[in-house]
Amino acid sequence: MPTLTPTVTHDTWLQRAEHLRPPRTHFIDGADEAGGGATFPVVSPRDGRVLTEVADGGTAEVDAAVAAARRAFDSGPWPRLSPADRGRVLLRIADLLQERRAELALTVSLETGKPITDAHDIELRAVIDTFRWYGQLADKLTDTSPHTSPDALALVTREPAGVVGAVVPWNFPLTLAGWKVAPALAAGCTVVLKPSENSPLSALLLGRVAAEAGLPAGVLNVVGGNGPVAGRALGLHPDVDVLAFTGSTAVGRHFLRYAADSNLKRVWLELGGKSPNIVLPDAPDLATAAATAAWGIFFNQGEMCTAPSRLLVHTSVAEQVTDAVVERARALRVGDPLDPATQMGALVSEDHLGRVLEHIHRGSGDGARLRTGGARTLTETGGVYLEPTVFDRVGPDSALAREEIFGPVLSVLTFDDLDQAVTLANATEYGLAAGLWTSDLSTAHQVSRALRAGTVWVNCYEEGDLTVPFGGMKQSGNGRDKSAHALEKYTELKTTWIQL
Template structure:
């Protein structure tokens, strides 16, 4: 789209009116996952645009009103933004569905609901934070105050483009920081629209800036930038490592990482409802086309019930309605693009070559667009790529086990530690297994449940940052001690 059109390359600063271009006036062209047609063009930000956006955020933090507004004022601004997202919910849902292939019903009912709730939750929390006054000797007064950390760079992926953006932007803004948001080059349109809404909500100039560019250029420039104080990233482990290197090579900025997952979903014979467990397993891996870091991509089933549960999952997979993401009846949309589809098909080919049994799917669907049939493999060995590598697609690996101890050992046999689940009717087993699993979140007799009151993040190579809950604010605030001698 034209820079002066509805999607400027940045918000709150006149970057779309500047002729300076870091990449020779290059443009990002986004093609529709549903049919491959070009949908839009936006400015392809380079280091020069990143410099402008960071400079705007720096001025807004050092001299602007946002950090000096009362927490209640900042909270009211976030509540206004939540209301505007709710107002434009249909438009935003269509934008997300078009740019990354998510079914429109899921974009509207799930993603946009989460975005509205996130801005409202942190808007309401903004003035509820408290400082400390530890007890000291009688001739002194100690104060511990929470202060905004400064300029935050938020780098987010394409699979939940606005949900994951809001999980970082909302607490950073509530804390009093200013933000430079870099969406994936595959999903820039919804983030740019969010920036427009932030302007309408009354956020001062420079408080929220959006740069649309790729990782090796715009992302790298943010990682190395000396005026970025905090960088929050959701994405792959390989890129997370790069951001840690960038921080070491620049100003030692804090880097908070939420990375990949290979989440185990353990079903024990005493699960309270095996049919529900199977249905939830199918929903979890095929929701959002499997393009989800917490997707339960490893189904660990006790050998005595493995055939029954696997058959039920296969039946669910084959009953899913695949189709146009803009059709409200569609249950499985398109993969984000041809390149990603090719990578996922490479994992399918590896599963076949290594000896796993393909129960269903494994092939493209349709003659246009990047669609993949929901895929289930069983007889998967723990050493196979299917069991070890994050696929990020609608591909399920089923592994059988004989004992609870073996299930826990298989579950933890991964470099990742983002999420896990266990299905059992025994309260003691539920507690013991949950404690033994190395994961940031463990669900018992459910999957993907929770709300904004609980933190989200992982352990091991799934990263160490926490989104959601009041704990997310810790990433964007500094503790200052003031000692007053009386």
């Protein structure tokens, strides 16, 4: 997959930004739809400027989108196409996303504050790979025929579940949309996508790219709007069969209630995290462990549910590792997201920055030691920037150790033995991911089994590909994105028993 070339300079991205004209209307039943006329501003955290006004969807727009998806599922061609034909459309979507990669990356960077290099090389690569992977998988799934008595034939088949409501957040607006939309489409479902109000532009582009690729009208609909109105309407809608959500645990609880109060739709949740990253004295390379810990918490401005926000270090190497992380943090280049040299861009909004700063102030008051960062920066830009922040001497019962901050804030805790490390790692309501650094194979296996997390990375962090599932335990949610397992969320098992 191509990456940015040296010829794509800061000035070039600035010029492209001046000419960017993102879509502003919903995409319903294969067409632009302005809805009732209400709009909301999309503000770029890069400089505080309004990028555009986007149609603000309410109950009426959600109803129209769900009705289109229902017609497309009940009587349209998509669920009735052969899996191979559906796969070819998904592959065409991947190709068109590749063709428009620069435009989409620029849109993501402007609406989220993500560095353009990360938007282009990581976010767009991920969504393109996702549509291509499910496009290739679509015709390789099989049903089963269990052995029964000689006078009967049993068939167990997977059928598309119906209309899928997908609600995705702003931190990876295209990646997370792709993780839900691509397997749902591969299964033969139709989709109503509700992006975050902070990042609707890239999702609206995705809907139009999918239609250009040959996706029939009504199969993918995109509705802009805020969570308490549009998200609630989607969660309560009786014609939505499956709801897939990535976001906060608090909002995930709402979707479970919406399902209970409507049609008992299946709800799949990928929620928050407070992931531990355990460094043992026998780590293969302590310098690599420290560098990876710093990269993991500051990548994407720390706005990641899997961010290794708790660094658990053995007391014998704690000073060495922490000093190395602090040095990395101080060397990070915070700056304009459109500058390819920027390593950490802007937080998504003023409101979110305020919440992160509140955590920092509370942490300082809880007795933790602020080693670096902790303050807003680049205020002259009008943007939303925060220094990379590291606390050590963090108490295991403090808010810094227990609450998800969702920003570039690292909490360092120490332990004396392996049992204490596992206890500290599991001492959270979340269970999304964890890291472990050790050279001992038995320790790697034993600790990985003991950690209550959906993913455990050993001697690395944030590694993997589409062949492996992603999701959490405890209050990090249920269900899995990625891999063939994701199709389980969007299909129904049917048993057919034939008496011979």
